[in-house]
Amino acid sequence: MHLSEDFPEDLPAGLPKAELHLHIEGTLEPESAFALAARNGVELPYADAEELREAYRFGDLQSFLDLYYALMAVLRTADDFTELADAYLARAAAQGVRHAEIFFDPQAHTARGVPVGTVIEGLAGALDRSEERHGVTTQLIMCFLRDRPAESAMETLDAAKPCLHHIVGIGLDSAEAGHPPAAFREVYAEAEALGLRKVAHAGEEGPPSYIREALDVLGVERVDHGLRAMEDPELVERLVRERVPLTVCPLSNVRLRAVDALADHPLKAMMEAGLLVTVNSDDPAYFGGYAGDNFRAVREALGLDDHHLRELARNSFRAAFLDHDEARRARYLAEVDAHTSGRAGGPSR
Template sequence: MSLPKAELHLHIEGTLEPELAFELAARNGVALPYADTDELREAYRFEDLQSFLNLYYELMAVLRTESDFEELADAYLARAAAQGVRHAEIFFDPQAHISRGVEMGTVVEGLGRALDRGEAVHGVSTRLIMCFLRDESAESAMETLEAAKPYLGAGRIVGVGLDSAEVGHPPRKFREVYEAAAAMGLRRVAHAGEEGPPAYIVEALDVLGVERIDHGLRCMEDPELVARLVRDRVPLTLCPLSNVRLRAVDVLAEHPLVAMLDAGLVCTVNSDDPAYFGGYAGDNFDAVREALGLSRERLRELARNSFVAAFLDDDEERRARYLAEVEAYEFGG
């Protein structure tokens, strides 16, 4: 679906399509344990979050140089633009690269080359958000934040996030890191309430001071939390196809998106790790429209929410322009 939208929950490493993975593996002399792209694509089937993460980190081995990261980001922007994405706030996982000898600068400068020309080439404005791996130590996260200092600010890293294995790694573990990030003027988001309990969402808000909740699906188990999220207009970056692939919901027809919208929650629809989960942003919109019977106005509401929730406070004129595009969009059929 080409309805204009912002994508606010997108892991750039999760856009690594099998074809590019094999191309980069050959370029960098990395042996993949798969015969061909078809066999690799067959491996993109998961029982839960951890089974996905195992493959996700395995394939990162092919990303070695600035050019690799540039090519990865450019390929994502081309696909996203074709599906109506006008603005993307892109996550990356520096610890997963630093731990295998790839320096922060290699990752950030490589991604940055593609993002710098993203609007001119693809018509997509961008922001870059550095995520901490929650199953690593808080000390490692703080070291990563220190390593990122040369790349903070306009044109590069504007915020921090928290991702990877959620269960057993409560947000409070990263209190000091988020306090330091806030002091640096960085925007703050965190994954919470995907596999973890609603209490993790509360901690992300109260302890980390986040401005958006990534996923947040399980907030519906706590009516008081839902009322708070509605009252405070805290955006949720939902990822429907991801939720099905990782068994957070059994089938898309059972996804609580409609109930969440009916409750007044500021929901957005995003692709998470689209190469692994079966679709990019527009594919997710198409999927929920079909499975949940969403009206055109509901789809427009989701698109509006995405731009309202975007970190565009420094460019309200741009936000207004994107919102006008949503209102002017004509659905086909």
């Protein structure tokens, strides 16, 4: 059961926010997986959606990834990707998301014989009409699987070049331990030459040194997760000084054992340290909640007040790749203040 079914509608639900760490493949709900499997003639090793939902109870990152990649077999056509993205955008809009920067993993699909162009054009079919249909502006970030060779990432980047008008940036995800960012130096240099923005997962499973590598070797502008920065005071000082955003995913961190319990999550300490931290859902179908659910959960578990939630929402728009449209960023920030004016603490300044 998602947290949205357990908590009443309140500030976290409607608070305008941007989602900056969302894997579109991780929005595949069990019911949708079965519907797509039936449409595409894919046999799933589960009796029904409820049995599949039970399988979503995994113990670590690798067991999650094994299921995650196996279920991608149901995604075959451009229409499948359009449907997947449109369903996410509808849910996100209902939880206050006004802007979403969406990750996708092309290598997980090309390895199954699905061309990268099919994936991108399918996702674009939903994203291009998202603002009109859902009131959510969008951008698309192509991620590389770090547990595959860097040569594969470069080949994927080359294959995607005809579709780069749909893509704002690149990222690095999948199993982090033992796969340092520096291996992808040349891929990130090529992406920069192509004018793409750069992010990377670092500091979830991997040590603080991976965050430093992502910054210094890959030149990333945002760090996805970044929890383990808190183990390195000098790194925290640098992240604060350079205003490097961290896209934290609280419910995901608990499900994947990055933290033992939500009450132990360092989010509040990160905010108090001055880090530009944001709250996101990661793979919400698997981790028990979408963006608003994560906001509700940290409010309850960490004792966050309206001021904290407002600052997290403002951070999300500050960290978004909206440099091309600062007027839009300003409008979104104004929406946050308008939504929270009159509540405890008043509008932020």
